[in-house]
Amino acid sequence: MRKKLLYLLLIAAVTGCKKESKQAVTPPVVSTTDTTSVPIHFSLKAEYNPKKLGTDSVIFTTVGDSIFGVVPAMSNEKNFTLSFSPFNADVKIGNQRQLSGMIAHDFTNPVTFTYTDKNGKVKDYKIKISNFTGIPILNLTTTGPVVSKDNYVDGSLIVNxxxxxxxxxxxxxxQIKGRGNSTWDMPKKPYRLKFKNKAGMLGLPAAKNWVLLANYSDKTLVRNSIAFEMARQFGSDYAPHGRYVEVFMNKEYLGSYTLCEQVEVNPGRVDITELKAKDNGADVITGGYLLELDQRLDAAKYFWSSQGLPFTIKSPDAISDAQLAYISDYVNQTEKALFSADFADADKGYAKFINVDSFIAWFLVKEIMKDSDAKDFSSDFYYKERGGKLGMGPVWDFDLSGGNTDYTDAGLPTGWWIKDSKWFSRLFQDPAFKAKVKARWLVLKANAIPNIFASIDRGAAYLDLSQQQNFKKWDILGIYVWPNTYVGGTYPNEVNHLKEWLHTRIDWMDANL
Structure with a gap:
């Protein structure tokens, strides 16, 4: 090799001196002994997928042996023709040789491609292609516009x-109708879905009733979901589950939503005995009941407690007079014991009537998030199982929490909120109750509370493409939406503000507990 290089240098020197010479130069010898593996690159190109990708080609992202691609077009198309480079690479599915840009495949589920490089090294790549933003898509079709919270419209749903x-x-x-109170008056509407037959949704148990939370004023889009997850980690009873989804209705994109389980008596939800109208005997009338403290009195049946709190009946649907009398009397007995001189007595006081651990778990979630409505206003759920005590749960309604409230002190990260409500202010006068809250807090500080921030980061990362589409539809990141305390201008700023608020909130609670 050295001799060949010297020879070439001599030729170059001679030809450089004799510019008039037309003698060709022999190219140097290049070794073909290359021990490095030739990398493979996969992509989707619009030219090989006409009318499926629009004008945008999709480049895949590789993480280890898994390859992910998101098709930005608003469709449920799953059949795509894959391209790879080098174009003549030895790529197979099973034993079938693949040709770049030539063969279409169904990517409803991930497809494994096997690549053999020129040195015989074999590697499998699991390729997953998603539509639109990569998160689940709900495609709703209705027989007419959904304009009411009272009247259902017939329709159908296809889930991608x-x-x-x-x-x-x-x-x-x-069937579908509107839902919510202040949220129904916002441009991006929340909805209630009622299936004809029970069906599971995105890994959640089968049921007929589902909720689509719009999260319009919550520009992080995650407050409800992270609060639900917090409740599960804190041990709150019957904490609901949420799934981030894209929603299309009659082919119109409505935005990024949270699909939730409806708060109702049902296996997998509020899993207590379903009380029938005929269950009026002493052995069965004790449960189960699902109540909501709700100042709006948004239910057919309700009662006022002796302390002036309004309790609506969520279940049973057709409550009998005897059942209504029983549960209202039980709540009044609870209040009588709670506000008596012997309220802290284990046998005579409130502990005889309430599930204390249940109350504490509910309290901590609501107090951390400083939910504006949870201070004796609405969405405070109570349940009573047959033969059991009164418990609290599930937690609900967090879009106006986590510092996202400008009309009360609930927007501030410091100061008590739920603790100053009627029942909890009395409970905290009992040293034993305070000690139990503090002990529970110390346990949660080790893992569950730090996990709140990991949950926010996961949710924001998962929603990255979704939030971009949502705020193209609803261009509100830079403007005030009632009742925002902060306008960040960008999605990352909104997420960081929530995290900073929660850090301050948790530090304050830790110091004051």
Whole structure:
């Protein structure tokens, strides 16, 4: 090799001196002994997928042996023709040789491609292709516009889980109407879904009733979901589950939503005995009941407690007069014991009537998030199982929490809120109750409380493409939306503000507990 290089240098020197010479130069010898593996690159190109990708080609992201691609077009198309480079690479699915840009495949589920490089090294790549933003998509079709919270509209639902969950094949028959109170008056509407038959949704147990939370004023889009997760980690009773989804209605994109389980008596939800109208005997009338403290009195049946708190009946639906009398009397006995001179007595006081651990778990979630409505106003749920005591749960309604409230002190990260409500202010006068709260807090500080911030980061990362589409539809990041205390201008700023608020909140609670 050295001799060859010297020879070439001599030729170059001679030809450089004799510029008039037309003698060709022999190219140097290049070794073909290359021990490095030639990398493979996968992509989707619009030219090989006409009318499926629009004008945008999709480049895949590789993480280890898994390759992820998101098709930005608003469709449920799953058949795509894959391209790879080098174009003549030895790529197979099973024993079938693949040709770059030539063969279409169904990517409803991940597809494994096997690549053999020129040195015989074999490697499998699991390729997953998602639609739109990569999170599950709910495609709703209705027989007319949904303009009422009172009247259902017939329709159907097709779920594209984007490979994240097993889903029911085909269309789900349903009815849909509006829901919410102040949120229904916002441009991005929340909805209530009622299936004709029970069906599971995105890994959640089968049921008929589901909720789509719009999260319009919560520009992080995560407050409800992270509060639900916090409740599960804190041991709160019957904490609901949420799934981030994209919602289309009659082919119109409505935005990024949270699909939730409806608060109701049902296996997998508020899993207590379902009380029938005929269950009026002494052995069965004790439960189960689902109540909501709700100043709006948004229910057919309700009662006022002796302390002036309004309790609406969520279940049973058709409550009998005897049952209504029983549960109202039980709540009044609870209040009588709680506000008596012997309220702290284990046998005579409040502990005879309430599940103390249940109250503490509910309190800590609501107090950390400083939910504005939870201070004796609305969405405070109570349950009573047959033969059991009164418990609190599930937690609910967190879009106006976590510092996202400008009309009360609930927007401040310091100061008590739920603790100053009627029942809890009395409970905290009992040293034994205070000690139990503090002991529970110390346990949660080790793992569950730090996990709040990991949950926020996971949710924000998962929603990255979704939030971009949502705020293209609803251009509100830079403007005030009632009742924002902060306008960040960007999605990362909104998420960071929530985290900073919670850090301050948790530090304050830790110091004051």
């Amino acid at each position: 889980a984007n490979g994240k969950y097993d889903v029911q094949a085909g269309s789900i028959d349903l």
